[in-house]
Amino acid sequence: MSIAELQAYGYVGAMVVLVFISYGYAYHLYTKKKDASGKDYEEYSNMALRDDITDTPVSARSEHKKK
Amino acid sequence: MFHWLEKHPFFFAVGVFLVIAFAGLVEIVPNFVQASRPVIGTAPYSTLELAGRHVYIKNSCNACHSQLIRPFKSETDRYGHYSLSGEYAYDRPFLWGSKRTGPDLMRVGNYRTTDWHENHMKDPAGVVPGSIMPAYRWMFTNKADIDTAYAEQLTVAKVFSTPYNKPVPMKDGSTVTVKMGSNVAEANAMALAEAKVIAADMKGQDVKDAVAAGKIPEIVALIAYLNSLK
C-alpha cells in the first residue's frame, strides 16, 4: 500500500470518528442539558455576569472539600 | 468526557493541541520528500544570483510580484509555462507571493533584458507609462552582500546537500555544474567575474566604475537573479 493510500484511509477513518464524536457531543449536550455534576450548562454563563472577586463561584474549586 | 476536560486545564490543553495538530500532520508530512525533489533542468543559484535574491527579499519584491504561474491559458500566454513543484527545489524561502500588484516574475529572465531592468529600476514609469511601482535608485549605490550569500551557499550545501560543485542534469541530457568558492575570497572573485558580464550590458557609468573597482552594487546582483528566472 502506498503512502497516499494510507493517507486516504487514515483521513476517511479520522473523519468518520470525528463526525461521530462531534454529533454525539451535540446530542449529549441537548438531551442531557446538565453536566456530570448536575449543573445546567447555561448556568456557566454566569461566570461572566457575576465575576466580581467577592461573588460566589458557579462551582467553587474547593467545594468538595467543604462538603 | 468533555465535561471532565473542562475542569482539567492540562488535559484540555492536550486535547485542543491534538485536534489542531492533526490537520497539519495529515496535510503536510506525507508529501514532504516528494515535493522537495528538483525537476530536471533546475540548478542551484550562483553566489551572485543568491546575493540578488537577498536584494529581492530585502526590498520585499514578493509583496507585489508573484513567482507562481497557474495552469490557465491566460497565465501561460502571459508568463510562460505553468510552474512545476520541482522548479522550486532550491528556493529557500519560496517566493510565490500572495498578491500581483505587478506582473508575475517566475520566468522574467525569458523576456526581459539587463538593459530593460536597469532603466526600469531607475524609473519604472519612464519604461512602463502608468506604472505605480516605486523607483529603486538606492540599489545603484548600495553594495550587495556577497559574504552572506556565500554563507548561505555553504549552509545549504552542508545541511541540505544542495548540489554545488556537482553535475546537475539538464533537459537536453547534458549536465551543468554550479561552482561555489572554497573560501570567502574566492567566492567574492567568482561573484565579481559574474558581475562584470552583467555590468558590460549596462549603461550607467557609476555601476560600471564600481564593478571595475571590485565592488558589486545591489542592482547588478538583482539583475543577475532576475535573469536567472527562466
Place this chain on the structure above:
Amino acid sequence: MENRPLEYDYTVTKMFMFMTIVLGIVGMLIGVILAFQLAYPGVNTILGEGLAEYTNFSRLRPLHTDSVAFGFTLSGIFAAWFYIGQRVLKVSMAESKFLMFIGKLMFWLYAVGVVAIVVSLFMGITTSKEYAEFEWPIDIAIVIIWVLFGISIFGLIGIRREKSLYISVWYFIAGFLGVAMLYLFNNMEVPTYFASGGVGSIMHSVSMYSGTNDALVQWWYGHNAVAFVFTVPIVAMIYYFLPKESGQAIYSYKLSLLSFWGLMFVYLWAGGHHLIYSTVPDWVQTMGSIFSVILILPSWGSAINMLLTMKGEWQQVASSPLIKFMVLGSTFYMFSTLEGPIQAIKSVNAIAHFTDWIVGHVHDGTLGWVGFMIMAALYHMAPRVFKRELYSKSLMATQFWIQTLGVVLYFTSMWIAGITQGMMWRAHDEFGNLAYSFIDTVTVLHPYYTIRAVGGLLYLVGFIMFAYNIYKTMSARPVEEYELQNASPMGA
C-alpha cells in the same frame, strides 16, 4: 494595607492597553500611507529621495501587516487576557507576586521586541515569509514572550477559585497553543553565520523547507495565524465583553461549547485554500476548499450566538455605542467568514487569487471585526481599570459611524478592484489573444485605490478619536463600584 479588601489588579492590562493604542496608530498610519502610495506613487518619496529606501511601499508593507497583527491585535489580546482571565477565574493578580512579575516581564520584553522588529524591518532584514518576516534572533525573543504568556495563562488557571473554565478561557488556551505550534514549525531556520563557520551577516538565516514545502508550511501557518490571532482570541473577547456589557447571559452556552470544538477541528485544514492552482498536491487544494466551506458552520455558530444574546434587548444597540461596536463586529465576522469560503471555491479563487479582493477580505475581517472588538474591549475595560466614566459617549458614536463608513468604502472598492482585475487578466479577444497588457489592469484600478485610501484614512481618524477618548477618560469623573456592574458609565 493588610485590611484592604482583595481587588483585581489591572497593572499589566493597563500597560498593554497603552501599547495597543500606540501600535494601533502606528500600524494604521503606515497602512494609510501604503494605500496612498498605490493610488499616487509620488507618495513613495514623501520624505525625499534620500530616504526613499525607507519610505517606499515594499519596505513599509511588512511593517504595516506586522504592526497591526502582532502589535495592535496581540497587545489588545494580552490586555484582554490579563483582564478577563482574572475575572472569570475569580482570582487577582495581586495574589501572586510571581505572576505579577511574569506579566510585567512579558510586557517589557514585548516592548523591546517591538523596537527590534521595527528597526530590523526598516533595514530590510526579513525572511520574506508573510507574517513571519522576523529573523532568527527575534524569533527566539518571540518564543520567550510566548512562553511567558503561557505561564500567565496556566499560572492564573492554577490558582483559580472557579472550578470550571469559562468559554473565553478555552479560546485563550487554544489561541496560545495554536500560535505556539504554528510559529515554531514555520520558523524553522538555520542561521547561516553559524552553519558556515562565521561568514557573512549574523542576522541571516535560511529556511529549513524549500519551495513547495515551504509554501505549504507557510500558508498552513499564515492561514492559521489568522485563526489563532484574528479569530480565536477575539471570539474569547466577545464571549466575555458582550454578555457583560449588555447584562444578558450568552444565548446558548451549549452552542458555544459545540462551536469551539468545531472551529478547532475544521480551521487548520483550510490553509490549503491559499495555494489553489499552485504546485501543492491537488487533494490538499481541494480539501482546503471543502473545509473552508464547512468552516462557515462553527464560525456562524459563535456569531449567531452573540447576536441572539441581544435577543429582546435590541434597544441597547440603539442606545449604547459600545454595544454597537460589538454587534457590528460580530456582523462583520459573519460577513467575512462567508466571504472567505466563497473565495476558497476553486472557480472563484481562479479570479480572486492575487487580486485586491483578497486584500478587501482581510480588511473587512480585521477592520470590521478585530479592530471593532478590540476598541470595544478597551472601551469596556477603561472605566473599570481607571475607575472613571468614559469621557464622551457622543464622540464614541461619531467615531463608530466614521469608521463604519471607512470600512464600507474599503471593502466595496476592493471588491470591484479585485474582480475587475481578475476578469481583465483572463480576458481574450476574438482571436484568442490576451485582451489587455498588464499595465492596463493596473491603471484601471486608480479610482478604487483612491476610494480605499480615503476609507482607510477615515478609519484612522476614528482610531485617533478613540485614543483621545481613552486618554480623556483617565481624568474623567470618578465612578463608584456599583456603576460598573454591566453597562459602562459614559459622559455626554
